[in-house]
Amino acid sequence: MVKIGxxxxxxxxxxxxxxxxxxxxxxxxxxxxxEKIVISTEELSKQIEEKQKKVREMKLSIQxxxxxxxxxxxxxxxxxxxxxxxxxxxxxxSDLKNNPASYREEKEIKKPQMNLLQIEKIIAQKExxxxxxxxxxxxxxxxxxx
Numbered sequence: 001m002v003k004i005g006x007x008x009x010x011x012x013x014x015x016x017x018x019x020x021x022x023x024x025x026x027x028x029x030x031x032x033x034x035e036k037i038v039i040s041t042e043e044l045s046k047q048i049e050e051k052q053k054k055v056r057e058m059k060l061s062i063q064x065x066x067x068x069x070x071x072x073x074x075x076x077x078x079x080x081x082x083x084x085x086x087x088x089x090x091x092x093x094s095d096l097k098n099n100p101a102s103y104r105e106e107k108e109i110k111k112p113q114m115n116l117l118q119i120e121k122i123i124a125q126k127e128x129x130x131x132x133x134x135x136x137x138x139x140x141x142x143x144x145x146x
Contacts, residue, residue: 004065004076005141011058018051071136079137086130093123 025044031037066077074082096112096119112119 003142003144004062004069005138007058007062007065008141011055011062014051014055014058018048018055021048021051069140071133071140076137076140079133083130083133083137086126086133090123090126090130093119093126 021044024039025041025048028039028044029041063077066080067075069076071079096114097116
């Protein structure tokens, strides 16, 4: 049984290798007139293609595990999406606290529709939800997958 966290670590490693290969190909593509070609662009391109295939297969395997694994009542895949939604909502709520009058001259003073302390309470609640869900995900990532 493979842990999802181990799969994610291997994916990160393979992605970094892929990026290094792409960087090497870019650096070695142009050669001066009589300079000996040390690394063939064609060979690097072949290695890049193989590494891309491996990375793609790893991502698909992780996705399959994320769809099979449960975090409470939802799949791990959905829990990851929920975390992203919570992050966006926290950011959007934080933006509400910025007074638009401070950015430009207004003829009338604008007042918030909601008390800023209420917004802070909602943000704190969303942060708690996100932290709880994130810790559940991290815990599951290091359990043996089924």
